[in-house]
Amino acid sequence: MLAEIIDGAAVARKIRGDVADQCAMLATRGIVPGLTVVLVGEDPASAVYVRNKEKASVEAGMKSETIRLPASTTQEELLALVDRLNGDRAVHGILVQMPLPKHIDPQTVIRRISPAKDVDGFHPVNVGKVLIGEKDGFAPCTPAGVQVLLAEAGVETAGRHAVIIGRSNIVGKPMASLLIQPGPGGDATVTICHSRTNDLAWHVKRADIVIAAVGRPEMVTGDMVRSGAVVIDVGINRIADPSAKSGTRLVGDVHYESVRQVASRITPVPGGVGPRTIAMLRRNTVRAAEQQV
Numbered sequence: 001m002l003a004e005i006i007d008g009a010a011v012a013r014k015i016r017g018d019v020a021d022q023c024a025m026l027a028t029r030g031i032v033p034g035l036t037v038v039l040v041g042e043d044p045a046s047a048v049y050v051r052n053k054e055k056a057s058v059e060a061g062m063k064s065e066t067i068r069l070p071a072s073t074t075q076e077e078l079l080a081l082v083d084r085l086n087g088d089r090a091v092h093g094i095l096v097q098m099p100l101p102k103h104i105d106p107q108t109v110i111r112r113i114s115p116a117k118d119v120d121g122f123h124p125v126n127v128g129k130v131l132i133g134e135k136d137g138f139a140p141c142t143p144a145g146v147q148v149l150l151a152e153a154g155v156e157t158a159g160r161h162a163v164i165i166g167r168s169n170i171v172g173k174p175m176a177s178l179l180i181q182p183g184p185g186g187d188a189t190v191t192i193c194h195s196r197t198n199d200l201a202w203h204v205k206r207a208d209i210v211i212a213a214v215g216r217p218e219m220v221t222g223d224m225v226r227s228g229a230v231v232i233d234v235g236i237n238r239i240a241d242p243s244a245k246s247g248t249r250l251v252g253d254v255h256y257e258s259v260r261q262v263a264s265r266i267t268p269v270p271g272g273v274g275p276r277t278i279a280m281l282r283r284n285t286v287r288a289a290e291q292q293v
């Protein structure tokens, strides 16, 4: 069996269409959803990601602003900026791009963002709301995007066993929070694995749905996956490839070629989970605007 590819780009296009429709409706009431991204320092990967976010938001009919601060910015200066944005009625969503320079504590910054504007979904209030199942909170974009991807691909989660590899606050834990909720896109039985899990392959082999968010290139191999499982690869890793023009290429946490032989559905890297993360950020920003006005 060769797995069917879940096309993340197509799902992202659909979300973009929905967001553009919502923006058009808000525009009739004179509201333009505003997203402000704060970038501190010169991390090149973050700069590319932020540029993509900006471009995509403008396309969707939103106002997108990026504030670039030097790496020497103090924590107090950054907190003062967050305070200003919290009070700005034209700003509905605030995102402080991680990683921050070492002298700034990310948790202090995240906690300073108003939960109503925390479209990244990292504020403890939103983390709690997602876990409780309150719908007015914001779920982090990557796991929320995976949930949408599964739904759009027609993958039933109710009663299925989902094994998540990775327990980060950005992907693994919120992914579990979303999948265990009662209702559409939830009702799964969830196992979370991490670096201290004994016999990872034993757990993965029991999954109907495997979600890999490890940050280790091609770690999940075909022999670990049950025949017919759905495999979602969140990982983005750059590895050396002398045959590529750039000398490198992107791979996921899943060994695509071997897993494709046994899985029923699989997301590619790139083109799977990645495109929807930005689409979900726009969706959260539009919802933040609706909730604030």
Ligand code: NDP
Pocket (backbone or CB within 6 Å): 142, 165, 166, 167, 168, 169, 170, 171, 172, 193, 194, 195, 196, 197, 200, 212, 213, 214, 215, 216, 234, 235, 236, 237, 253, 273, 274, 277
């Ligand atoms: P983190 O490094 O924060 O977390 C990795 C997790 O994997 C940790 O919980 C760690 O366990 C676990 N882990 C590490 N090694 C093993 C192992 N050998 N066996 C089992 N578990 C292991 O990463 P993130 O969650 O931030 O990101 C994960 C991947 O997803 C990365 O490749 C990242 O680039 C990608 N990513 C993609 C996004 C997208 O939009 N597509 C967005 C965000 C991330 P422990 O806690 O014990 O250390």
